[in-house]
Amino acid sequence: MKISEDTLKNISLLSKLEIEKTMKEKISKELESILLMVDQMNEVNTDKVKPMSHPLNEAQNLREDVIAEDIERDEYLKNAPQSDEGYYLSPKVIDQK
DSSP states (O other): OOOOHHHHHHHHHHHHHHOOOGGHHHHHHHHHHHHHHHHHTTSSOOOOOOOSSSSSSOOOOOOOOOOOOOOOOOHHHTTTSETTTTTEOOOOOOOOO
16 A cells, blocks of 8 residues: 555644654655555455454462551652642643644
8 A cells, every 4th residue: 555645744742742844754654564564464364263352371379459548648748849638640641622
């Protein structure tokens, strides 16, 4: 599949990555290579393959759910740069428009 200039621009906008003019051709070729590989994988017959949630057949050993010592929240909050009424305060990282 050929990656057009418009498609590359759209990918750039969606990923919020600026693609330099000098890199556009290289990135287009790499994306085309990835899509070719995906097409090849889609051609493989997987009708008799059972779906897997993990590549290994191993169980995860979980620890017992045991009540431990009480957490000293106020002691931990003393180490926080900012806190308010028992909550950690952090800078806003997501802007809503």
